[in-house]
Amino acid sequence: MEAIGSDKVKARLGRLFVIGVPFVWLLVLFLAPFFIVFKISLSEVAVSIPPYAPTFDWSAGWDGFVETISGFSFANYVWLTEDDLYWRSYLSSVMIAGTATLLTLLVGYPLAYGMARSPKAWRPTLLMLVILPFWTSFLIRVYAWIGILKNEGLLNQLLLTIGVINEPLIILNTNTAVYIGIVYSYLPFLVLPLYASLEKMDESLLEAAQDLGCPPWKAFWTITFPLSLPGVIAGSFLVFIPAVGEFVIPDLLGGSETLMIGKTLWMEFFNNRDWPVSSAVAVVLLLILVVPIVLFQHHQHKAAEKAA
Amino acid sequence: MRTGPSWFNITSIVLGFAFLYLPILILVVFSFNESRLVTVWGGFSTKWYGELMRNQQLLESAFVSLRVAFLSATAATVLGTMAALVLVRIGRFRGRTLFSGMIYAPLVMPEIILGLSFLLLFVAIDQPRGFWTIIISHTTFAMCFVAVVVQSRLVGFDQSLEEAAQDLGCPPARTFFVITLPLILPGVIAGWMLAFTLSLDDLVISSFTTGPGATTLPMKIYSQVRLGVTPEINAACTILVGIVTVAVVIASLATRRQEMQRERDERRAAAATG
Numbered sequence: 001m002e003a004i005g006s007d008k009v010k011a012r013l014g015r016l017f018v019i020g021v022p023f024v025w026l027l028v029l030f031l032a033p034f035f036i037v038f039k040i041s042l043s044e045v046a047v048s049i050p051p052y053a054p055t056f057d058w059s060a061g062w063d064g065f066v067e068t069i070s071g072f073s074f075a076n077y078v079w080l081t082e083d084d085l086y087w088r089s090y091l092s093s094v095m096i097a098g099t100a101t102l103l104t105l106l107v108g109y110p111l112a113y114g115m116a117r118s119p120k121a122w123r124p125t126l127l128m129l130v131i132l133p134f135w136t137s138f139l140i141r142v143y144a145w146i147g148i149l150k151n152e153g154l155l156n157q158l159l160l161t162i163g164v165i166n167e168p169l170i171i172l173n174t175n176t177a178v179y180i181g182i183v184y185s186y187l188p189f190l191v192l193p194l195y196a197s198l199e200k201m202d203e204s205l206l207e208a209a210q211d212l213g214c215p216p217w218k219a220f221w222t223i224t225f226p227l228s229l230p231g232v233i234a235g236s237f238l239v240f241i242p243a244v245g246e247f248v249i250p251d252l253l254g255g256s257e258t259l260m261i262g263k264t265l266w267m268e269f270f271n272n273r274d275w276p277v278s279s280a281v282a283v284v285l286l287l288i289l290v291v292p293i294v295l296f297q298h299h300q301h302k303a304a305e306k307a308a
Numbered sequence: 309m310r311t312g313p314s315w316f317n318i319t320s321i322v323l324g325f326a327f328l329y330l331p332i333l334i335l336v337v338f339s340f341n342e343s344r345l346v347t348v349w350g351g352f353s354t355k356w357y358g359e360l361m362r363n364q365q366l367l368e369s370a371f372v373s374l375r376v377a378f379l380s381a382t383a384a385t386v387l388g389t390m391a392a393l394v395l396v397r398i399g400r401f402r403g404r405t406l407f408s409g410m411i412y413a414p415l416v417m418p419e420i421i422l423g424l425s426f427l428l429l430f431v432a433i434d435q436p437r438g439f440w441t442i443i444i445s446h447t448t449f450a451m452c453f454v455a456v457v458v459q460s461r462l463v464g465f466d467q468s469l470e471e472a473a474q475d476l477g478c479p480p481a482r483t484f485f486v487i488t489l490p491l492i493l494p495g496v497i498a499g500w501m502l503a504f505t506l507s508l509d510d511l512v513i514s515s516f517t518t519g520p521g522a523t524t525l526p527m528k529i530y531s532q533v534r535l536g537v538t539p540e541i542n543a544a545c546t547i548l549v550g551i552v553t554v555a556v557v558i559a560s561l562a563t564r565r566q567e568m569q570r571e572r573d574e575r576r577a578a579a580a581t582g
Binding site for chain 1: 314316317318320323324325327328329331332334335338387388390391393394398401403409410411412413414416417418419420421424425426428429432444445448451479480481501502505508509511512515516526529533534541545548549552553556560564
């Protein structure tokens with residue numbers, strides 16, 4: 001009897017351990033920091049180390065707590081609305097990320113489609129070839145484009161030699177280079193879910209449409225595209241959400257007129273050393289991204305339920 | 309009806325892969341360039357690799373990166389595998405929604421927000437920043453990727469084996485190590501490799517959570533890239549790309565072989581019992 005009881009206790013403890021360790025780890029290291037970021041976004045910048053006025057003084061007890069709460073100010077958030085650098089950065093990040101997502105879709109759809117319709121024996125290899133760049137350094141892949149897009153870079157050399165252009169195109173340090181960088185870096189994120197939904201498709205539907213005299217182009221828009229929509233949506237979220245907060249691409253490929261919030265936050269933090277304002281920038285960015293993130297999780301959840 | 313792949317499909321595959329691979333190929337080719345100019349071919353040479361070997365700072369940062377990646381990938385694999393078990397094998401418990409939210413959110417969260425929040429946490433608890441704070445933050449975001457990879461492996465296998473072991477009185481912990489772990493091992497290994505490369509690759513989170521004396525390779529490369537493109541960086545990148553490519557190809561071949569072996573075993577077992 002006792003042995004069974006202790007086994008049960010053991011099993012319970014084991015369960016608690018397996019849930020508890022990753023749970024507590026994420027609570028402390030992932031969730032708690034967001035509250036700290038929020039707290040610091042409400043404090044004022046100070047010339048000290050760390051460079052913000054402390055918001056909590058535990059030794060002061062309840063009175064001190066009340067005093068700090070009353071000392072919270074939304075001044076940093078007001079500042080974000082006053083200086084047009086910030087809202088212009090947010091707006092332009094969303095626009096750049098949105099445009100780049102559409103471009104990625106335009107490049108990625110034919111690739112995913114071609115892969116899904118290729119002979120079965122090719123597919124594992126093609127799939128690995130899409131995943132492989134994902135394993136190689138992001139920084140390296142962005143860096144590779146600098147040498148191509150520079151004024152005296154390979155693309156301009158090529159175009160000049162062919163005679164398409166007479167003087168070099170200025171691409172590096174413009175928004176065009178940022179678009180290219182985002183499309184290139186995030187392409188696998190879009191192709192993989194899209195390929196998955198295209199591959200699952202029942203091809204007999206297309207055959208039926210063709211037998212009934214439906215032209216291929218129309219069959220694509222009325223059958224294939226709607227059926228691939230789950231993949232399109234999942235892939236677009238996977239490109240759009242991280243692209244909004246992208247820092248490396250606008251910093252290395254973009255120019256001075258490229259406004260993106262990731263870059264603005266980085267400057268605010270590392271150059272101006274204004275931690276409270278950078279925290280406020282991060283909080284607002286998070287609020288902007290919460291909508292697509294929740295939509296994305298909802299979409300994934302529904303897709304998982306459908307599959308089950 | 310259709311017999312072979314159409315010309316449209318072949319063209320889109322070829323163009324798509326050309327776009328994905330040409331930039332990296334060009335980078336590799338120009339790392340063997342004699343000339344200091346990165347975009348003008350001046351003949352074959354390996355001198356930039358020699359230069360690289362003499363660049364003490366770069367080598368040191370590479371060593372820091374490798375240690376960070378190894379330690380954080382190992383920790384992330386343990387935590388991520390546990391998290392995957394929680395998501396797949398343990399049914400309902402209080403806080404499940406919060407738990408799965410915390411697993412999926414870091415996958416799409418901009419790194420810059422993660423970096424800032426880690427930094428502010430370490431400052432708030434008065435933890436001096438450096439080598440270990442990078443490892444802790446890399447572990448945290450990499451464990452979510454490991455969890456997703458292992459989860460997909462766990463979903464795909466036959467649970468009756470675990471049930472049989474438990475019915476025969478095997479305690480849960482032993483069941484995990486004897487039955488479950490060997491079956492999900494390809495997923496766990498893939499998760500570890502993913503965590504390793506994510507850590508090796510990370511610039512933004514490391515820049516926020518680092519302290520004096522802990523410069524990782526991406527941080528070093530980034531600061532040099534800002535000064536301009538050099539063949540030496542091309543050489544460093546080529547080595548990194550080479551290592552990753554070889555590792556991924558070996559891993560996928562090994563997985564495929566193991567899978568085939570398993571299928572053969574299963575068929576033999578079925579034949580023996582039938």
